[in-house]
Amino acid sequence: MATEIVNPLTVVDTDTDTDTDSGAGAGAGTDRDADAGAGRLPVEPVFALHRGGKLEIASTVPVRDADDLSLAYTPGVAEVCTAIADQPELVNDYTWKSNVVAVVTDGTAVLGLGDIGPEASLPVMEGKAILFKQFGGVDAVPIALACTGVDEIVETVVRLAPSFGGVNLEDISAPRCFEIEKRLKERLDIPVFHDDQHGTAVVTLAALRNACTLTGRTLGELRAVISGAGAAGVAIAKILVEAGIGDVAVTDRKGVVHGGRDDLNPVKRDLVSYTNKAGLTGSLEEALSGADVFIGVSGGTVAESAVATMAKGAYIFAMANPTPEIHPEVARKYAAVVATGRSDFPNQINNVLAFPGIFAGALQVRASAITEGMKLAAAEALAAVVAGELAADCVIPSPFDPRVAPAVTAAVAAAARAEGVARR
Known part of the structure; x- marks a missing residue:
């Protein structure tokens, strides 16, 4: 029997058209549907869980008709923008800022995996965001940076900060992590915390x-x-x-x-x-x-x-x-x-x-x-x-x-x- 490894989630049996369900990966159904005739078997249930990512953006308000649209977006949103421009602190009342944290990494010290880079760190950052919401009711956004220099990281986070109520630094290697946190705390007026x-x-x-x-x-x-x-x-x-x-x-x-x-x-x-x-x-x-x-x-x-x-x-x-x-x-x-x-x-x-x-x-x-x-x-x-x-x-x-x-x-x-x- 010839076997081709297609990706970590699936195995294609090239000698048979029979689908085999391992019982461990119900999430692989879309792969079987997309490639009829190729039997696909989840190798690890963890890959099935991660398929498509673990997070989504969900609206807190409905947009059912033109009236809803005019309130949630233009022209109504302009009134809120003008109010915030006049009183910047209102951003905490009329946007998500008051309850959202940036989960920032450069992927240099991820769990026990070490320096695996920003893309490979994303599953961990998504997981962190889940824990923020599940256990604290706090929304969190994974941000994996394609830079490792202290100056670059600090400047990038400072520029992103207006969108967030806090910054959680994650999986950044020592000793750079100490300097990055110190400088961000000096420059930002929101909580900065290296977990x-x-x-x-x-x-x-x-x-x-x-x-x-x-x-x-x-x-x-x-x-x-x-x-x-x-x-x-x-x-x-x-x-x-x-x-x-x-x-x-x-x-x-x-x-x-x-x-x-x-x-x-x-x-x-x-x-x-x-x-x-x-x-x-x-x-x-x-x-x-x-x-x-x-x-x-x-x-x-x-x-x-x-x-x-x-x-x-x-x-x-x-x-x-x-x-x-x-x-x-x-x-x-x-x-x-x-x-x-x-x-x-x-x-x-x-x-x-x-x-x-x-x-x-x-x-x-x-x-x-x-x-x-x-x-x-x-x-x-x-x-x-x-x-x-x-x-x-x-x-x-x-x-x-x-x-x-x-x-x-x-x-x-x-x-x-x-x-x-x-x-x-």
Whole structure:
């Protein structure tokens, strides 16, 4: 039997005219109809789901007749345009701007796939937009840029910004992501948020707070070690320091990031200024000796022998995907609480617990920025959702817990008002 691979969704059997339904890809019916006589079989149900994309633009108003048309478009729309020209803030009341976010990527650090380019990143950005809407009620538009220079990205986003109420930066490689976010926050008066940094940090802090509550400890008495000095690692270190952690050391491929190293980029040099009070200089394994917390966000593996040297009752957050730095079953031999980035183990550190509610809260009050205080409030609210249900396998809510987004939204909106960045 000769077989020709036509695309990832379909397989054509060139020796037979018989259609074969695998039972996994109902979405392939149009291909069979379009090419009668060629049997087509979905290879993966995921391709069937993605066929044609996962998003569409839908109208919020009907256009049934000439009267509707004259209101939705010309000539009626001119009245709204004139009003906005006279009072620019009305754009938030009479367009989609007040509840829409740009999901911006350059495709350089997509999931675990790395630099795959803008087109290949679109399925992820579409998925992100779905999560914004599903979990936060926020509309989101994927924007994949065909440029990777910091200046180009910043200038492009600034020029697109009038159409959006916020900007979510996504899957942009470090260290460029730090500079891009910094410059956009300086130039725009709408929320700018790099989710790979801050979403991860907020959820990690929430889980760590609950781990402390469960075991009768406080953040201030903990020494943490973070494996990974990229986007997530740096942001986690910052938020832990803001939250009052006792000490935190960050490691990269060469070991602990410390002031005695001459190979540090500007981001890591800044990291030195607020981390590693103990002055550690060794390897990750050496840093783990006596540590209370391990947070892994860089992949690779951590030896069981290293984890065994951690303090009694440690917390191990092995968050690399798809393979945690240490298997949860092994980690549980030494830890009071174990978390991962995977949905098939308890305590999943999942950004979807944070970013929908954070943006919903910021947009609700037309915040001009997302501040550190707003992120801390989000973490506290997220932790509180399961405060009455704490257990070793429940220090963070499920992404499908309906209490999550409303709690985070309300906390972020209140924090925005308290910090003076709310505009309504």
